[in-house]
Amino acid sequence: EKSLERDMSEAAGRMDNAAKRKLQSKMLLATFEMYFRVLKNAASPVPAKRLPLMTPALIGLGKFTHLISVNFMEDLMEVFRKLLAGDALSADQKARTLLCACEILSGHGEALHVDTGEFHRQLYAMLAKPSDWTGGGDDDAKLDAGALRIKTLQRFLAGYKQVDQNRVAAFAKRLAGTALASEAGEAVGALGVARQLLAAYPKTRCLLENEKVGVGAFDPNLDDPETCVGLAAVLWDLSLLRSHYHPAVAAAASEVAGMPLQGAVATALGSHAPAELARLHSTTRGTFRPAI
Secondary structure (H helix, E strand, O other): OHHHHHHHHHHHOOOOHHHHHHHHHHHHHHHHHHHHHHHHHHHOOOOOOOOOOHHHHHHHHHHOHHHOOHHHHHHHHHHHHHHHHOOOOOHHHHHHHHHHHHHHHOOHHHHHOOOOHHHHHHHHHHHOOHHHHOOOOOHHHHHHHHHHHHHHHHHHHHOOOOOOHHHHHHHHHHHHHHHHHOOHHHHHHHHHHHHHHHHHOHHHHHHHOOOOOEOEOOOOOOOOOOOOOHHHOOOOHHHHHOOOOOHHHHHHHHHHHOOOOOOOOOOOOOOOOHHHHHHHOOOOOOOOOOOO
């Protein structure tokens, strides 16, 4: 009888659960093998001139990070470090690499106790080059890229583990400076992340004061948030942003500038995350969003 049922199932093209699981495991292994080959090729000393599969590989890894074996994660982090330190990737691909690394480290990768200092340094250095963040492509691609960059900042800084206060202050200062040179939607998103940082780390609100803090002198030219003495900075950028031509940017800057120096902080205006704010107020299509 069992033999008859098996023959009928095979004739009907059906598979039992064990066979399905085995096939799915093989498919998953083959998929990850393709992703890893793409990443390792890009991280090699002489990478290919064009990397058309890089973005799809990073997107796929980001979706299935919960299925990656812990045994591979340490090697994967090392590949990410090489990719970020090299010049093979575009700014958007580096942002997606950082986002993928954060997704891994906030899941099963927590067991690795990986030092995120190098990732923070790469992200901090990228913020100092706004021209690298505005690549080609159509308006929709630019809109998606802006939201991706803000999502990476939010995820790595405001939505991850506790970060050193001095490092947070340095990022808040550079985010405000980045907002000055960014498209309006991305500027709103950057200010949204800066507000989240100042709200989560009260000590960093000293950046809203004009008084000099006795911790040294802030060095804006250093690309290391750990050593640039961020707590000695002043967010004078907000005074310029409050006069921004876009009302949403001006309102966001005023909201950050008006934060209390001590105590609890009121909930931000609206319920949108910074990445969504960047998308909602984007001017990449040449018009105000929302219309005014």
